[in-house]
Amino acid sequence: MASPREARGRTAWRRGRAAETRCERALARAGFTLLGRRLRTPSGEIDLVARRGDLTVIVEVKARPRTEDAALAISPRQRQRLAAAAEALMAAEPSWFGASLRFDAMLVGADGAVVWLEDAFRPGD
Numbered sequence: 001m002a003s004p005r006e007a008r009g010r011t012a013w014r015r016g017r018a019a020e021t022r023c024e025r026a027l028a029r030a031g032f033t034l035l036g037r038r039l040r041t042p043s044g045e046i047d048l049v050a051r052r053g054d055l056t057v058i059v060e061v062k063a064r065p066r067t068e069d070a071a072l073a074i075s076p077r078q079r080q081r082l083a084a085a086a087e088a089l090m091a092a093e094p095s096w097f098g099a100s101l102r103f104d105a106m107l108v109g110a111d112g113a114v115v116w117l118e119d120a121f122r123p124g125d
Contacts, residue, residue, distance in 0.1 A: 019063035019108035020047060026106065026114050032057065035096050036089075043084035048106075054098030058086050060120070063108040067115045070107035074120070079103075083123035 002010070024034055032050035039046045048059035060082060062070035082103060090097050105120035 015063050016061070019106075020061050022108055022112060022114050023048060023059060023061050023106040023116075026116060027057075027059070035093075039085075039089060041085040041088035041092070043088050044081040046082065046085050046089060049089065049096065051096060051098065055100045055102060056097045057102045057104050058082060058089075059104045059106055061106050061108065065110040067107040067109040067113070070109070070115075071105065071117070074105055079121050079123070086123075 020037060024037070027034060027048070027050045030052070032052045034048065034050050035056075036046070036049040039049060046058055047061040048057075050057050050059065060074055060078070062073050064070035064073060086101065086103070090101075102119050103121050103123070105117040107115040107117065109115070
């Protein structure tokens with residue numbers, strides 16, 4: 001029998017996967033091609049990587065009951081980690097990157113609605 005903590009962890013994992021799937025669909029509707037999901041690098045994990053033309057986007061997905069809380073969950077430390085992970089990914093998969101790189105946040109609320117914050121932050125912010 002799972003402990004309450006383990007049960008909460010499984011629930012959060014399922015919620016995160018469902019949120020990523022919603023975000024993938026939003027990216028596809030906007031003409032992006034998904035290059036990777038839950039990519040592990042030495043500097044940390046990248047939720048989604050997608051490309052449209054010469055633009056590559058690194059997407060941080062956050063699912064919370066309220067999208068406002070999801071936005072606040074992307075801390076300065078996490079932004080630094082994402083920038084470092086993007087650098088590691090660029091070295092490992094240079095063909096994935098075009099002339100432009102953007103860091104987006106996609107926030108998913110309890111109702112399943114996706115709020116897409118394009119150019120949500122820049123490395124060094």
